[in-house]
Amino acid sequence: MAPETAKVDPMYQFTIQPLLGENMDVAGFNIAFTNSALWMLITAVVLWLFMLGGMKRELVPGRWQMAVETFTGFIDDMLEANVGKTGRKYVPYIFSLFMFILFANLLGLLPLGLIGIHPFTFTSHFTVTGVLAIISFSIVLIVGFWKHGFHFFSLFVPHGTPLPMIPVIFPIELISFLVRPFSLGLRLFVAMMAGHVLLEVLSSFVIDGWNAGAGFGVLVGIPSFLLMIGICALEILVAAIQAYVFALLSSLYINDAENLH
Amino acid sequence: MPQIAQLAETYASQIFWLLVIFGFVYFVVGRGMVPRVMDTVGLRDKQIADDLAAAQGARDAADEAEEAWRQRENANREAAQALVSEAKTKAQASTERKLAEVQERIDAELAEAEARIEASRAQAAAEIETVAAEAAQEIAARIANVSVSQTAARSAVQKVMANG
Numbered sequence: 178m179a180p181e182t183a184k185v186d187p188m189y190q191f192t193i194q195p196l197l198g199e200n201m202d203v204a205g206f207n208i209a210f211t212n213s214a215l216w217m218l219i220t221a222v223v224l225w226l227f228m229l230g231g232m233k234r235e236l237v238p239g240r241w242q243m244a245v246e247t248f249t250g251f252i253d254d255m256l257e258a259n260v261g262k263t264g265r266k267y268v269p270y271i272f273s274l275f276m277f278i279l280f281a282n283l284l285g286l287l288p289l290g291l292i293g294i295h296p297f298t299f300t301s302h303f304t305v306t307g308v309l310a311i312i313s314f315s316i317v318l319i320v321g322f323w324k325h326g327f328h329f330f331s332l333f334v335p336h337g338t339p340l341p342m343i344p345v346i347f348p349i350e351l352i353s354f355l356v357r358p359f360s361l362g363l364r365l366f367v368a369m370m371a372g373h374v375l376l377e378v379l380s381s382f383v384i385d386g387w388n389a390g391a392g393f394g395v396l397v398g399i400p401s402f403l404l405m406i407g408i409c410a411l412e413i414l415v416a417a418i419q420a421y422v423f424a425l426l427s428s429l430y431i432n433d434a435e436n437l438h
Numbered sequence: 439m440p441q442i443a444q445l446a447e448t449y450a451s452q453i454f455w456l457l458v459i460f461g462f463v464y465f466v467v468g469r470g471m472v473p474r475v476m477d478t479v480g481l482r483d484k485q486i487a488d489d490l491a492a493a494q495g496a497r498d499a500a501d502e503a504e505e506a507w508r509q510r511e512n513a514n515r516e517a518a519q520a521l522v523s524e525a526k527t528k529a530q531a532s533t534e535r536k537l538a539e540v541q542e543r544i545d546a547e548l549a550e551a552e553a554r555i556e557a558s559r560a561q562a563a564a565e566i567e568t569v570a571a572e573a574a575q576e577i578a579a580r581i582a583n584v585s586v587s588q589t590a591a592r593s594a595v596q597k598v599m600a601n602g
Contacts, residue, residue: 188439188440189440191439191440191441192440192444193440193444193448193451193452195451203454206450206451206454207447207448207450207451208450208451208454208455209451210451210455211448211451211452211455213448213451213452213455214451214452214455214459217455217456217459217460218455218459220459221459221460221462221463221467224463224467225463225466225467225471228467228471228472228475229471231471231475232471232474232475234474234477234478235478236481236482236485238478238482242478245475246475246478246479249472249475249476249479250476250479253476268468268472268473268476269464269468269469269472269473270464270468272467272468272472273460273463273464273467273468273472276463276467277460277463299452299456301441302441302452303441304441304445304448304449304452304453304456305452305456308452308453308456308457308460309456309460312460366441370441
């Protein structure tokens, strides 16, 4: 593909651009304030504003307060169902995780490009999802070893495993346990990136189709555009589902650490 | 793929800002706001539960009061019925007594009247006897010129009347 015809680069949207302090170095590490960091900040502020609406603490809640309480209740119920009564102390973490990812995913889908602002979905970077996954995994390890000590290794020997099978089962379970942070981080990263690339590719079909002539425009552009509308709806669903999956798996892993098997 | 192409130059910034901002979200939103929102929900649930309990208590009290009222009502009704039936028996007894008195009086009057009738009849029969004896005396004197004594005439008349 010649560079002059490629008007839409589907990967360009993931480029990180430094906005402030391009040469800000701490201990040899560059910590420039980038567009990614900006959208993290926007996500945090929007989430904070959303939560502020739930702080009215009225006996009869308004719509906004009801929405905030629905989310906290949702996370509370999820932890109670998956971890039990001891799961309540993880509500702040799982709630922060779920809402941060959910708001990030949804804000990244906003059609702000129409007014010249380009949303950046930082959850489509594995540096970000990986750190979140590692935080979750660290909590699992810390809680597991704190509560159960070396007994935590019994997690890798399911109940009723015949004695001769233990040397085989143990490494398999251990590997599946160690793969968890990678699968957790990659799942979100891949889902978000794939959706955004797909939308970008389809939009390039619309643009290139119409550029190639009215016939291509009608044959390729319009179906692609209709498909984009559908996929946009799908992406909103995926944004919520991936945030839910991340929070759900984190709480399931915490359940392993809290209750072993 | 910028995620990999820019990895070396951006990973530190990405991780740093994520930790800073997610830390803010965790401590301010997760630890600061979520527990208070959940407290509000808990307080509301508790208040609703308390109100429901109070309503249940009030309903129980009302049921109890109704039961007590019903028992009192039943007792009152029974007492009233007993009073009515007692009055009825009393009235019946007094009626019977009065009837018996009246009956006695009537019987007495009847007996007296019968006695009076009997006396009158006896008197009448005696008068008839006297009249008949006198008539027989007269008849005997007039027709047969026989003077019959009063005593004979009377005994003759008595004989005839006894036969007749």
